[in-house]
Amino acid sequence: xxxxxxxxxxxxxxxxxxxxxxxxxxxxxxxxxxxxxxxxxxxxxxxxxxxxxxxxxxxxxxxxxxxxxxxxxxxxxxxxxxxxxxxxxxxxxxxxxxxxxxxxxxxxxxxxxxxxxxxxxxxxxxxxxxxxxxxxxxxxxxxxxxxxxxxxxxxxxxxxxxxxxxxxxxxxxxxxxxxxxxxxxxxxxxxxxxxxxxxxxxxxxxxxxxxxxxxxxxxxxxxxxxxxxxxxxxxxxxxxxxxxxxxxxxxxxxxxxxxxxxxxxxxxxxxxxxxxxxxxxxxxxxxxxxxxxxxxxxxxxxxxxxxxxxxxxxxxxxxxxxxxxxxxxxxxxxxxxxxxxxxxxxxxxxxxxxxxxxxxxxxxxxxxxxxxxxxxxxxxxxxxxxxxx
Numbered sequence: 118x119x120x121x122x123x124x125x126x127x128x129x130x131x132x133x134x135x136x137x138x139x140x141x142x143x144x145x146x147x148x149x150x151x152x153x154x155x156x157x158x159x160x161x162x163x164x165x166x167x168x169x170x171x172x173x174x175x176x177x178x179x180x181x182x183x184x185x186x187x188x189x190x191x192x193x194x195x196x197x198x199x200x201x202x203x204x205x206x207x208x209x210x211x212x213x214x215x216x217x218x219x220x221x222x223x224x225x226x227x228x229x230x231x232x233x234x235x236x237x238x239x240x241x242x243x244x245x246x247x248x249x250x251x252x253x254x255x256x257x258x259x260x261x262x263x264x265x266x267x268x269x270x271x272x273x274x275x276x277x278x279x280x281x282x283x284x285x286x287x288x289x290x291x292x293x294x295x296x297x298x299x300x301x302x303x304x305x306x307x308x309x310x311x312x313x314x315x316x317x318x319x320x321x322x323x324x325x326x327x328x329x330x331x332x333x334x335x336x337x338x339x340x341x342x343x344x345x346x347x348x349x350x351x352x353x354x355x356x357x358x359x360x361x362x363x364x365x366x367x368x369x370x371x372x373x374x375x376x377x378x379x380x381x382x383x384x385x386x387x388x389x390x391x392x393x394x395x396x397x398x399x400x401x402x403x404x405x406x407x408x409x410x411x412x413x414x415x416x417x418x419x420x421x422x423x424x425x426x427x428x429x430x431x432x433x434x435x436x437x438x439x440x441x442x443x444x445x446x447x448x449x450x451x452x453x454x455x456x457x458x459x460x461x462x463x464x465x466x467x468x469x470x471x472x473x474x475x476x477x478x479x480x481x482x483x484x485x486x487x488x489x490x491x492x493x494x495x496x497x498x499x500x501x502x503x504x505x506x
Contacts, residue, residue: 143462143494143498144462144463145483145495146463146465146481146483148289148438148485149486150349150354150485150486151406151409151410154406156352156397156402160389163393163396166392174384175385178384179387181209181372185205186391186395187387187391188205188360190395191205191360192204194399196346198322198329199318199329199344200334200335201344201362203362207362207363207364207365208362209372209375210382211361211371211382212379213349213357217359217361217371218242218246218317218345220375221245221343221345222245222251223374224371224374225279226249229250229252229277230249230251230252230278232246232254233254233255233268233282234253234255234256234283234472235255235262235284236258236471236476237255237258237467237470237471237476238255238282239288239289239470240290242282242317246282247472255473261294261299263295263299265299265303269310272309272310272312273310279312280313280315280343281303281312281313284317285316285333286320286329286437287323288437289481290439291481292434292437294436297330300332301336303333304341304342308339308341313341314333314342314343315345316332316333316334316342316344316345317345318332318344318345320350322403323350323406323407323436323437323438324435325407325410325414325436326411327435340363342363343361343362343367344361345359345360345362346362347360348390351406356386356389356390357382357386358386358387358390410438412489413489414434414440416484416492417484418431418440420492421496423500424496424499425499425503426503428445430442438485439482439483439484441479441481442479442481442482444478448478449478450466450468450479453466453503454466454480460498460501461498462499464480465480466480467479467480
């Protein structure tokens with residue numbers, strides 16, 4: 118990530134934080150789940166049961182890899198749904214998927230190593246890898262995800278590539294999903310050029326229509342794919358429960374890093390999550406979330422169609438949390454945000470998602486955490502702002 122791009126991203130984040138402190142702001146900037154959908158009543162029962170039946174262990178230190186009952190339920194319920202046949206021994210519990218990203222940077226990257234990623238890519242991954250001094254090589258995307266011809270060219274021209282980083286399902290920030298043929302091809306290319314794949318999949322369960330696509334890792338025959346998962350978007354983000362799924366040899370390397378950082382993930386939170394998964398059907402909770410988010414996506418897309426100038430375009434994701442808006446090339450989304458702040462509406466300019474800078478005419482909208490009427494009002498304000506340009 119070049120210094121200029123990093124500094125501008127910091128300025129954008131500061132601008133967004135300022136926006137949140139302003140009264141009557143409608144902010145589409147965050148990536149937060151809707152807190153009203155958290156299973157609070159169920160968690161009251163779960164917490165009570167954990168403390169009454171196993172309180173001493175729940176409040177005690179536990180293993181670095183994570184409690185076995187949680188790893189088993191993730192393997193059986195979550196990973197199997199993604200098409201991945203794995204076991205508890207292939208999992209390590211992390212403090213959210215963000216810790217998994219940071220650990221991956223620490224494990225694989227030295228100064229000057231190459232990370233190949235989508236263009237644009239997830240801001241949190243960029244910031245997790247950046248301290249280790251890699252060179253980011255961006256691969257263009259279309260409506261079907263990362264372009265495999267461009268990916269192979271980038272692999273061929275960058276022999277010191279350590280891994281391909283991708284968010285294949287309802288990508289952050291674009292909402293685009295990588296099609297099955299390209300998932301298979303990515304694994305083939307990783308084999309051919311002897312690199313790893315980091316599959317970051319926070320949103321795969323949030324599918325609004327159609328059938329879920331199998332994870333990239335489901336096509337992995339030689340342990341090339343490291344899968345990052347999290348409960349943050351489908352359960353309770355405050356518990357900070359994520360995981361890495363990989364070959365046992367690689368899991369052991371993550372464990373060495375985790376031992377040096379925090380010894381273990383919160384025992385109580387792990388036991389609560391595992392017990393919830395055994396007491397209740399998490400799919401019921403996910404289905405409630407999907408029903409609300411789908412309605413909000415539909416409403417935002419409808420209002421964007423009505424309010425944005427015809428020169429603007431936007432994605433219509435099949436799941437997840439985000440819509441990606443593209444402006445005419447001559448417009449700078451950061452300048453648009455400055456004007457939008459006067460209208461008390463916010464978003465994240467696209468420049469923040471390009472590790473090498475450039476591409477100034479995009480921005481990301483979140484639809485998951487805003488009430489229906491505020492989605493309509495906020496998009497109307499954005500339409501006013503854009504027409505003024």
